[in-house]
Amino acid sequence: MTASANAGANSARAGAPILPVHYVLPMRWSEDKGLAELADYLESIREFVDVIVVDGSDPDRRRQHRAALPEDITVLDCANTTCLNGKVAGVLTAVPMLHRANTVIADDDVRYEPEDLFRIVGELDRADLVIPQNHFSAPGSHRVPWHARWDTARSLLNRAFGSDYPGTLALRTTMLADGYDGDVLFENLELIRTVKARGRIVRSVRDLFVARRPPSFAGFAGQRIRQAYDSCAQPLRFLVELSLLPLAVASARRPRRLAAMVVLVIGIAEVGRRRASGTSVFPASASFWAPLWVAERAVCAWWALALRLRGGVTYHGRRIPVAAHSQAQLRKVQHEPQESSAEPRRTIVARPAAVGPSRKVSEL
Secondary structure, eight states, X not given: XXXXXXXXXXXXXXXXXXXXXXXXXXXXXXXXXXXXXXXXXXXXXXXXXXXXXEEOSOHHHHHHHHHHSOTTSXXXXXXXXXXXXXXXXXXXXXXXXXXXXXXXXXXXXXXXXHHHHHHXXXXXXXXXXXXXXXXXXXXXXXXXXHHHHHHHHHHHHHHHHSOOOOSEEEEEGGGGTTOOOOSBSOHHHHHHXXXXXXXXXXXXXEEEEEEEOOXXXXXXXXXXXXXXXXXGGSHHHHHHHHHHHHHHHHTTTOHHHHHHHHHXXXXXXXXXXXXXXXXXXXXXXXXXXXXXXHHHHHHHHHHHHHHHHTTOEEETTEEEOBSOOOHHHHHHXXXXXXXXXXXXXOOSOOOOOOOOOOSOOOOO
């Protein structure tokens, strides 16, 4: 379709979305991860939210994606090339286009139902950033694969001790005006901490369940070390995870102790499953996968430590040394006075780059 034809289709769009929300979806695909299903999903929510897809894929795939995605959504080429984290690069590319009051940032595997969107917007009446809870859900009547049930244990343990870290957040659009650091691995934690450092309100809504499509086994396997490296941003947690392997080795000849540890881990996971109506989306069997996840993390934590000592983890071909900045570091940056010298202050906060839209752009 020509650029003029796209412009005509965009101008024919029937009014503004029901909710005052931008839905920003950064994507960078090297293989077909279910483009038709993603297009159907975006079609199902476009009347509720203003969808912006920022595509950092190679040129051939970008053309394929534009042809398959709904005509009346905004599609941008990812123009920010300075961020080490591709998702942040996508978000910052979209920032100059944002004019609605609220913004939902979501990975390409996140699947909101309309009622989820209405609720998360309502929660923004009481907070500047809202953290929902993801759960794996396969399309149709398909069963969630075993590796997704394995990874569900991570969510249950996180819920037992506090909040999980989903692949989506909702926030007031003004929270993105000054950007956030794009040279970190754990980008959602970085954004959460940045908003907190600015003195704004962050709420975790543990019973707001948003579906997420399970990854392929290759995708699951590729996330093991990266997720372990994320813990470097939480020193106390990282120390606990590093202690797991020595503890298991020391208990190798004490089967009762090992059995007690297994039972304890299952019990903690079950606490997370039962918390905040979690039993409505997490099956009873999910807690029994927790010991396997803990065993995996016991090994991967040491691997992550080795990578940190070598200068960082490689993600999408680029080495990222920092998992996320501490709350104290970000607070210091936010409250650091401007210097009077001609040379500008150096900060760790990335600024959004001005970009132009691609050939498929909705009227704003």
